Structures are given as structure tokens and as C-alpha cells.
Amino acid sequence: MNGVRVAGVGLTRFGSHPERTGRDLFAEAAAGAFTDAGVDRGAVEELNVGNFMGAIAEHQGHQAPLLAEAAGVRCPATRYESACASAGVAVREAVRTIRSGEADVVLAGGTERMTVLDTEAATDGLAIAADDLFEVRAGVTFPGAYALMARAYFEAYGGGRRELAHVASKNHANAVPNEYAQYRREVSVEEALDAPPVATPLHLYDACPITDGASALVLVSDEYAAANGLDAPVSVTGTGQGTDRMALADRTDLARTPAATDAATTAYDDANLGPADVDLAEVHDCFTIAEVLAIESLGLADPGEGIGAARDGRTTADGDIPVNLSGGLKAKGHPVGATGGSQIAELTRLLRGDHPNSGHVPDAEVGVAHNAGGTVASAVVHVLEVRG
Amino acid sequence: MNGVRVAGVGLTRFGSHPERTGRDLFAEAAAGAFTDAGVDRGAVEELNVGNFMGAIAEHQGHQAPLLAEAAGVRCPATRYESACASAGVAVREAVRTIRSGEADVVLAGGTERMTVLDTEAATDGLAIAADDLFEVRAGVTFPGAYALMARAYFEAYGGGRRELAHVASKNHANAVPNEYAQYRREVSVEEALDAPPVATPLHLYDACPITDGASALVLVSDEYAAANGLDAPVSVTGTGQGTDRMALADRTDLARTPAATDAATTAYDDANLGPADVDLAEVHDCFTIAEVLAIESLGLADPGEGIGAARDGRTTADGDIPVNLSGGLKAKGHPVGATGGSQIAELTRLLRGDHPNSGHVPDAEVGVAHNAGGTVASAVVHVLEVRG
Numbered sequence A, B: 001m002n003g004v005r006v007a008g009v010g011l012t013r014f015g016s017h018p019e020r021t022g023r024d025l026f027a028e029a030a031a032g033a034f035t036d037a038g039v040d041r042g043a044v045e046e047l048n049v050g051n052f053m054g055a056i057a058e059h060q061g062h063q064a065p066l067l068a069e070a071a072g073v074r075c076p077a078t079r080y081e082s083a084c085a086s087a088g089v090a091v092r093e094a095v096r097t098i099r100s101g102e103a104d105v106v107l108a109g110g111t112e113r114m115t116v117l118d119t120e121a122a123t124d125g126l127a128i129a130a131d132d133l134f135e136v137r138a139g140v141t142f143p144g145a146y147a148l149m150a151r152a153y154f155e156a157y158g159g160g161r162r163e164l165a166h167v168a169s170k171n172h173a174n175a176v177p178n179e180y181a182q183y184r185r186e187v188s189v190e191e192a193l194d195a196p197p198v199a200t201p202l203h204l205y206d207a208c209p210i211t212d213g214a215s216a217l218v219l220v221s222d223e224y225a226a227a228n229g230l231d232a233p234v235s236v237t238g239t240g241q242g243t244d245r246m247a248l249a250d251r252t253d254l255a256r257t258p259a260a261t262d263a264a265t266t267a268y269d270d271a272n273l274g275p276a277d278v279d280l281a282e283v284h285d286c287f288t289i290a291e292v293l294a295i296e297s298l299g300l301a302d303p304g305e306g307i308g309a310a311r312d313g314r315t316t317a318d319g320d321i322p323v324n325l326s327g328g329l330k331a332k333g334h335p336v337g338a339t340g341g342s343q344i345a346e347l348t349r350l351l352r353g354d355h356p357n358s359g360h361v362p363d364a365e366v367g368v369a370h371n372a373g374g375t376v377a378s379a380v381v382h383v384l385e386v387r388g
Helices: A022-037 A063-071 A086-099 A119-129 A142-157 A161-175 A189-194 A222-227 A258-271 A288-297 A328-332 A336-352 B022-037 B063-071 B086-099 B119-129 B142-157 B161-175 B189-194 B222-227 B258-271 B288-297 B328-332 B336-352
Strands: A004-011 A046-050 A077-081 A105-112 A197-199 A213-221 A234-243 A280-282 A366-373 A378-386 B004-011 B046-050 B077-081 B105-112 B197-199 B213-221 B234-243 B280-282 B366-373 B378-386
Touching: A004 A022, A004 A086, A004 A222, A004 A336, A022 A063, A022 A105, A022 A213, A046 A063, A046 A086, A046 A336, A063 A077, A063 A105, A063 B234, A077 A086, A086 A105, A086 A213, A086 A234, A086 A336, A086 A366, A086 A378, A086 B086, A105 A336, A119 A142, A142 A197, A142 A288, A161 A189, A161 A288, A161 A328, A213 A222, A213 A336, A234 A258, A234 A336, A234 B063, A258 A288, A258 A366, A258 A378, A280 A336, A288 A328, A288 A366, A328 A336, A336 A366, A336 A378, B004 B022, B004 B086, B004 B222, B004 B336, B022 B063, B022 B105, B022 B213, B046 B063, B046 B086, B046 B336, B063 B077, B063 B105, B077 B086, B086 B105, B086 B213, B086 B234, B086 B336, B086 B366, B086 B378, B105 B336, B119 B142, B142 B197, B142 B288, B161 B189, B161 B288, B161 B328, B213 B222, B213 B336, B234 B258, B234 B336, B258 B288, B258 B366, B258 B378, B280 B336, B288 B328, B288 B366, B328 B336, B336 B366, B336 B378
Parallel strands: A046 A077, A046 A105, A280 A366, B046 B077, B046 B105, B280 B366
Antiparallel strands: A004 A213, A004 A234, A077 B077, A105 A213, A234 A378, A366 A378, B004 B213, B004 B234, B105 B213, B234 B378, B366 B378
């Protein structure tokens, strides 16, 4: 099995880009990834891209050929859609393609244009990630669904709004130095607590924003990196994917996310390591409660212990295991189909030492990325390691 | 590299199912595939599904978890979207997954619900497979786009409406005995010529219909088939994928489909055979001209020779290389995200000898499936062989 390296990463600034299309954003991210990698775009053998709601936001499906054009590559190109885990799945298949020897160089990432929709239309568009027949038509929106999960968690394990506010405050603080982040400003715990409710117990700062943006990764085989003298110290050593029932009503426990647990177990086994080896993580905090569920699924906190991790400083920038040093979906932003690639790009920068927040993790060698779709009906976990 | 066998196939009847959802259709197809394979659904390790316009027709994205539920499997599940080639790409990735040893049993296929939309809405929904900025906003629809391709072909090589009418008539004749086909009635060449125009030179019988339907394949490794004593004589021995520029205006020659040529070349090389070895083909005849372009890309006819193939009886049921013995998209129907899986299901039945049209190809050993997206900006080709 061939080893896989992250040769280069590219990102757009996350935020509102009202005059730019999804393809235009991906072109920028891809160009950045090629420059960062020192790999010519002509070397790319396959393209895997995530996109979630292009059919709604841009009246555009069949994005793979368009994004190949935007990236300037000509090769088989495939779009993946697993709601908010779209790019995570695209990256995972790229990793498997290189491992199997099918290709040595794959461009993977994703793009999403969302701010072209008003809040109502965006909420309705995002709702296609839930079960239309049994959730959406009954009035469930994503803030509502995660509010149900937060209530279930509080009932099962305790904790409350104050602990979630610590998650928001932590991630906003992490975003301040990140040049790609949508919201580069601090939010205090009290400010988060005082914000208006969205779906009780979730208030404004418990929710990630609507975001435009793109991500791109040049993934290469170990052999290709060596043969071409690439400076690519970060390897993808583990990948895992999990799938759960779609509708919350069909789940046995709303305070757990077994799809992510399955994905993490597979990824750790694949990398031949475990949660105790992890130095930092980027997790899918579409809502603050989602970060809590994520770190428990990753085994970075025991069930019921995740809620206090930010409050107690265990997951803050200088904690034992910093979580979402990028700012997370919460403050860096969440262009849905791009997020899974962004997480791996940010982890790569953090592990290489060229991220504005790398100073918080100078000795980090193992990072984990956790990307979830919907209410974690889909999940993808990747393990990244510095391999020198 | 592990060999891949088609252990079982399942299809719904293609047509109008006004009271059934896409997931319900897929449940039927999957159940049929498990029964046909003699494989328990609990053995499935991964699910790959194609779906194109669920976001528009059913307000439903993130279909992979839903379709896993519908099929009764619990495993990593991934949705693929490459317009009309969605299921072809899903099958291709399943083949690569088994080959690499990542899994021994993968369920692959697709589903689409379309007749819930009226003609105008369906035409608008299908248009997301073209370039929204540079084609759709200028008024291009798919009948219009393929009409441009037909005109370019006629200008380059000759031929006209009568030759296309022979394609329609042939495929309608093939669909008559097919229990899964949408239109099981003969259409004469004169009837096709007399039908009203849709986009000149394409008339009504040059276009495939709007269709609901699903397809499913149980794909297994050679080792799994042997260990479990499966009767699975058909192997997938070649797979290839190609990508072209999206907009017709960016192509150099509208009378050629290089993405399909690339896919075919890769698939033939993969299977270590060539066009001369092919006994029958299922090709993507979303319009009659598309069948002509397809057989030329597959090397089954030289450039300029494809237009006369149906007229001259070379591709008819008792011709040298029967094309679309299923009835094709033209008469069997085209539930977009399911079509690529349906083609392989039909080829498998034809090669096994249990298709109503198997009597036309009693000695066939090699079949080719050609699945295209949009105006062939995406293409997937598979080679199937009887391996005893």
C-alpha cells in the first residue's frame, strides 16, 4: 500500500464573496495548493471535489468538469456529496486511490457558494441534508435538530449553555490570527450567553455562519514526493467513514454520534494509533454542541466529559489537546462542501509549523480531522502525522 | 489486484411511479439484487449510490444514509453525482474499492425520481448538468445542446434524420420484451420521422423520456464469490472514466465526445482487450445522436460510420454488435441517477443468458457499458466478461 502525503494546501478566505462563483473560489484554492506543493497542475491524475448545495444556490450540478476547468486540470473528475461531509469523503476517496496505486497525484477539496441565498433560503437549502419526509416537512431545521441533541446531552450528562459558550469563545479566539477566517474577533463567554436564542438551548454564538469558500489539497504518493524532492512532511495515515440512520427519530441515543465513532475507530486502526496519541484536532463544530459530541466520538474525552473540555481549558489553544485552532466552523466559517478539505489544510499548516497558531503546538506530531454530514448521519475521520 | 464479479442485479420497472419516492424505488432494486445474488445484506461493507437531481425533485440531498436504510445495510455509504453518469461513477468506485482489497462486497447503483416534476420543471432541473453561467442562462436546454451536436455531426460526416430514426426504431423494438422498460412498443422509422420536432433536427422519438426508477448491483471479489459458492459468471474486467470541458462552446469538435473516448481507452486497456472483442453494448442514448457518438467513441464504428449502423442492421438485435438490447435510455427509460447501474444490470442479464433478449446473443462473452453525463463532459465505460 502506497503512503499518502499532503504535498500542498490551498484555501480562499472564508466569508462573504457576493460577486464570486463556486468555481471561481475553487480556482483560487487550487492555484494556492499547486504553489504550496510545488507540483505542476499537469501532474494531476484525478480530481475529487465536494459540493453540497450547488443545485440550489447556483443552479449548478455536474460540478466536477467545471471545477476541473477552474483548477486547470484535465483528468477524470468526480463530485462527492455527503452534506457537510462532502469534502471529507472526496479526500478519503483520493487517499484510497493513491494507496491502491491507481494514481500518484490527486487534487481533492471542495467549494460552496452560500451567501447568495438569504437566511430563509439558506436554511431551507441546508435542510436537504436532513430527512425531507420525516424531519423537514415536520418543521425540523438544523438549529432545531442540534438543539434536540444538546437537550438530550444535557439530560444524559449534565452541563448547559455556559459550557457551550466556552466552546464558542475558544473557537472565536483561535480564529483571530487566522487569515482565512470569516470572524476574526473574540467573543466572550458572557457575550455568547447574552446573545439571542436561535433554537433553545442554542443561541446565536452556538451556530456557525453561512459562508462562501473553497479548499484544495494536492495529495501525492510517498514515491512521488521522494522522486520529485517535495517538501511534504505531513502524511495521511488513517481514514475512516461511518454512516448512521438519517432521521433523529430513528436513533437510539441523541447524545451520541456513532457514525463518527465508527469513522474514528476505523481511522485510528488504519493509522495504528489511538486517541492517546493525538496532539490536536479539527472537528465539525457546526454548532457548539457538535464539538462536544465530536471529541467524545474521537475518544478525546469520555462520554459526559466533553462538555467541560473547553471550560476547563483542556481543548483551548494551550490545553492538552487543542481543538479547532483554525477557529472551527464556528468562527473560521462553514462553506459546507469545502469544510472537510479546509480542516485537513489547517491541520497540515499547524503540523508543518506555518500556521499562525502553530506556536501553540510546537511539538505536535499527530492531528485528527472530524467532518460530519447532517446530524452526523455521515462522518469522515482522517489521521495526519508528521513523518519528516 | 482482486477480480470483481457481478453477483446480483436488481431493477425497478422504469416509468412513472407517482406515489413512490426515490428511496422506495432503491429499496426494491436492492432487495432484488440481494435475492439475485444469494448474498445477505448484512455482508455489504460499502454502499455507493448515484443520484442527480434529488435536491430539486425531492428536496433531498445527503441521500447515501437514506438509501443505506432503504437497502437495509449499515456501512459507509457515499453518494456520487456526475449528472447522467452518476451511477456509472458509483459503480466504478465500487469496482476500485473491491480491487484494492478495501472491501469484498459492495452494493452499488442509483435512484431517481423525476416524473413528480412537470415537463418545464424537469427540463430546468436537468439543465443543472450544463454550464449555468455560459449555457443555461443563454437558453440552452439538453434537447437544444444535442441538436447542436447532431447538426455538427451531419455537417462533418453526413447522414440525417432518417438514420437517427433507425436508432429510435431499433431501441423501441428491443424494449418490447423487457419487463423493466418504460415504453414496450414498437416505433417505425416513418412514425419517428413524422413525430413533432423538439429541437431541430431532433424530433420526439429522438429523445429519451422522463423516468422514475432505480438500479442496484451486488459486486463481490472473486475470492468472496468462490468462498461462498456464488453463481456469478460475469466479471467487471475494465473500468475507465473521462472528463471534458463542460460548455459546448469550449469544445473543439461537437461531433466527437473525447471524454468517452478517454474512458473507453482506459477501460479496454484495463481489460486487456479492444473494440474488436466486444459482442454487445449498452450505450447512453439520451438522444439518438448520442448513440451514434457513443459507438464511435467506443471504437465500435469509425468516425462517420456510426450514423449508418442502425440503418444497416449492424447494431440491431441480430446485427454484428447489438447495441441497447435493453431498449436503451430511449425506450427503456432514463431515471438519470440510476441509468449507469441499469446498463450494467442489463448487460449482466444478457451475458448470463437470462434476459428476454439473450436469445439474440447466445454466444456473447464481452459487453461494454457507456454512461455519459451532460453533453458528455463526463463519461464512464465498463467492460464485462463471462468468466465461467
